[in-house]
Amino acid sequence: MRSRHRLGHLLGHRLGRQFGWLWAAYGTSALGTWLAFGAFPLIAIEVLGAGPAEVAALSSVGAAVGAAVAVPLGPWVEFRRKRPVLITMDLVRCVALLTIPAAFALGVLTFLQLLLVAVVVAAADIAFRAASGAYLKTLLPAEDLLVAHARLESTAWTTTIVGPPLGGAAIGLLGPVATVVADAVSYLFSALGIRAMGGHEPPPGRRESARMRAGDLLDGWRYVLADATLRPLFFNTVLFNGLVMAASPLLAVLMLGRLGFAPWQYGLAFAAPSIGGLLGARSARPLVTRFGQHQVLVAAGTLRALWPVGLAFVGPGTGGLLLVIGVELGLILCCGVFNPVSATYRLQRTATDRAARTLSAWAVTTKATTALLTAVWGVLGSLLGPRTAIGLAGVLLLATPLLLPRRAPAPVPESKPVPDRA
Numbered sequence: 001m002r003s004r005h006r007l008g009h010l011l012g013h014r015l016g017r018q019f020g021w022l023w024a025a026y027g028t029s030a031l032g033t034w035l036a037f038g039a040f041p042l043i044a045i046e047v048l049g050a051g052p053a054e055v056a057a058l059s060s061v062g063a064a065v066g067a068a069v070a071v072p073l074g075p076w077v078e079f080r081r082k083r084p085v086l087i088t089m090d091l092v093r094c095v096a097l098l099t100i101p102a103a104f105a106l107g108v109l110t111f112l113q114l115l116l117v118a119v120v121v122a123a124a125d126i127a128f129r130a131a132s133g134a135y136l137k138t139l140l141p142a143e144d145l146l147v148a149h150a151r152l153e154s155t156a157w158t159t160t161i162v163g164p165p166l167g168g169a170a171i172g173l174l175g176p177v178a179t180v181v182a183d184a185v186s187y188l189f190s191a192l193g194i195r196a197m198g199g200h201e202p203p204p205g206r207r208e209s210a211r212m213r214a215g216d217l218l219d220g221w222r223y224v225l226a227d228a229t230l231r232p233l234f235f236n237t238v239l240f241n242g243l244v245m246a247a248s249p250l251l252a253v254l255m256l257g258r259l260g261f262a263p264w265q266y267g268l269a270f271a272a273p274s275i276g277g278l279l280g281a282r283s284a285r286p287l288v289t290r291f292g293q294h295q296v297l298v299a300a301g302t303l304r305a306l307w308p309v310g311l312a313f314v315g316p317g318t319g320g321l322l323l324v325i326g327v328e329l330g331l332i333l334c335c336g337v338f339n340p341v342s343a344t345y346r347l348q349r350t351a352t353d354r355a356a357r358t359l360s361a362w363a364v365t366t367k368a369t370t371a372l373l374t375a376v377w378g379v380l381g382s383l384l385g386p387r388t389a390i391g392l393a394g395v396l397l398l399a400t401p402l403l404l405p406r407r408a409p410a411p412v413p414e415s416k417p418v419p420d421r422a
C-alpha cells in the first residue's frame with residue numbers, strides 16, 4: 001500500500017498522487033490504442049477478405065454510430081461519480097476487444113462483429129473522455145489544469161511515436177489479432193490504475209427530475225452554443241479536426257498509389273513529425289506564462305491552419321517525402337501547443353456541473369463530423385482526384401482561424417471542491 005502511494009506521488013509530481021495514477025492509466029491505454037493502430041482494417045482484409053467499401057465502413061460507420069450511441073451517455077455520466085464510470089468504460093472496452101481474439105480462435109469471427117466492437121469502443125471512448133475531463137476539473141485547481149493537459153498531450157504524442165512501430169512489428173510476428181489483445185489488456189491496466197487512485201471524489205450533482213427526458217440529451221449542446229466563448233472554439237475544433245482527418249485517406253492514396261512511395265516511407269512521413277507534438281506540448285505552459293492563454297490559443301490555432309494546404313503540392317521522391325515531413329512537423333508542433341491550451345480553456349470556461357455533458361457533446365460532434373467529412377471527401381477524391389480534394393480541404397482550413405474566440409473570457413464564478421492531494 002505504501003509503495004503504491006509513493007508511485008502515485010512519483011508519477012503525479014506536484015499535481016498529486018491521484019493525478020499521477022490517472023496520468024499513468026491514460027498513458028497505458030493510449031499506448032495500447034497505438035499498438036493496435038490499423039489492426040481492425042488488417043483483420044477485415046486478411047482474415048475476412050473484406051473489400052475497400054467494407055474497410056471504409058468499418059472506420060467511418062463505426063465512429064458515426066458509436067457517436068450516436070454515446071449521445072445519452074453525457075447526461076448519464078454527469079450525475080454519477082466519475083471514477084466508477086472511468087473504470088466501467090475501461091472494462092467495457094477491454095471485454096469488447098477480447099471478443100475478437102476469442103471469436104478468431106473459434107473460427108466464428110465476422111465483419112458484423114468487428115463493426116459492433118468498433119461501435120462499442122467508440123461510444124465507451126466518448127463516455128470515458130467526458131468523465132475524465134469532468135473528474136480532472138474537480139481533482140485539480142484551475143491553475144494546474146494546463147500543466148495536467150500538457151502532460152497528457154505529451155504522453156499522447158509519445159505513444160504516437162512509439163506505438164505504431166512496435167505494433168507493426170507485433171503484427172508482422174504474431175498477426176493483427178495479437179495487437180487487439182494488447183489493446184484490451186491496456187484498458188484492463190488502465191482500470192486498475194484508476195482503481196488505485198483512492199482519495200475522495202465530490203458527490204455528483206442531482207438531476208432535477210428522476211428520469212432522463214428527451215430534452216436532456218441536448219443539454220451539452222445548449223450549454224456550448226449559448227456561451228459566446230465556447231461556441232466559436234467548438235466550431236473551430238470540430239471543423240479543423242474533421243477536415244484534417246478527411247484528407248488523410250486521400251493523402252495515403254496519393255502517396256502509396258500515384259507517387260509510388262513505399263509503405264515504410266509513408267509511415268516515416270507521419271511518425272517522425274510526431275516529435276513536434278511532444279515539443280509543442282512541453283512549450284505550452286511557458287508560452288502561456290509569457291504571452292497569456294488567449295493569445296497563445298489564437299496564435300497556435302491560426303498557425304496550425306496554415307500548414308495542411310502544402311500537402312496538395314507533394315511530389316515523388318525524396319523531395320516529396322521531405323515536404324510531407326516538414327508540413328506534418330509544423331502542423332503537429334502547432335497542434336501540440338494548441339490542444340492542451342484549448343482543453344484547459346474549455347474546461348475552465350465550463351461549469352463543474354455541466355462538464356461531462358459539455359465534453360460529451362463536443363466529442364460526439366467531433367466524431368460524427370469527422371466521419372461525415374471523410375465520406376464526403378472520399379467522393380470528392382473520386383470526382384476531382386486526391387490532390388485537388390486535399391488542396392480544397394487545405395484552403396477551407398485557412399478559414400478556420402476566423403472561428404477562434406476573439407476575446408479572453410471572464411472566469412466562470414463557482415466554487416470547486418478539491419480532494420485531498422496528500
